[in-house]
Amino acid sequence: MIPDLGKYTETVLSAYGISIVLLVALVVLSVMRGRRVRTELKSVEQRMSRDG
């Protein structure tokens, strides 16, 4: 499945592994915070409209 990377197998795979982990973590953390803030805003707006 993985192409023959010769003597640089570890080099190439570690570059891809670290980069993909960093990029995926950035997207996941951004989306998680976005959802948390959106939910919090909804609850604050609802509470304020209920309390006048």
Place this chain on the structure above:
Amino acid sequence: MTITAKANSLWEYANPRKFLATSERLLPFFWLASTTCLVVGLVWGFFFTPDDYKQGSTVKIIYLHVPSALMAINCWLMMLAASLIWLVRRHHVSALAARAAAPVGIVFTLVALVTGAIWGQPMWGSWWAWDPRLTSFLILFLFYLGYVALWEAIEDPDTAADLTSVLCLVGSVFAILSRYAVNFWNQGLHQGASVMRVAAVTGSDTEEKVSNIYFFPLMLCIVGFVLLFIALVLYRTCTEIRARRIKALLARERANA
């Protein structure tokens, strides 16, 4: 529509509601397009391109190193534009967009530094060299960290936006140096531009340029990184706008209590 009218209509997006509504409509496209370009570009580059005659299979690192380095610099330039808009026109959305972009820039800079070090070790025999481009890139990374830290350290958002905007102006020197350092100084290990050099394409210089076998998947990866950057900045700016609204509502609630 005249140019002035078009320019004026652009400022409509300084309205947070308009910005949120437009971003919500655009985001699915940017997420999908960036994922598609990145997956196709990386799979093409990793699985279907041959080894380089000099660098062996390490050439495959180019699909991550070049786009991330390019976007690390462009991210700071986008933050510079947003900071200038804040300083001149006081549009909150632009300050929040700059704030939202900074962590994206940090990750792109980190990816460029890490992949560069991993690539450099077998090619140069060293993980790191105090080369003009590498050093200015490291300083750019430190500026990113300082920028985020400054936003977090100052409670008043307008003061934070003012100070971080000034920091962004100063840091722009290193963003530009990161790109052009190899042209200013001849010493250093890092090679000059070999991907998008007009003179190489037109044939007016004879320096080596990246072969088309690597160029096309690389372009796809660059487009993927640009689209991912846009998606992340739009999404994170929406989050910052909502977080700011929460703060404003809670402050109003406390004042009424």
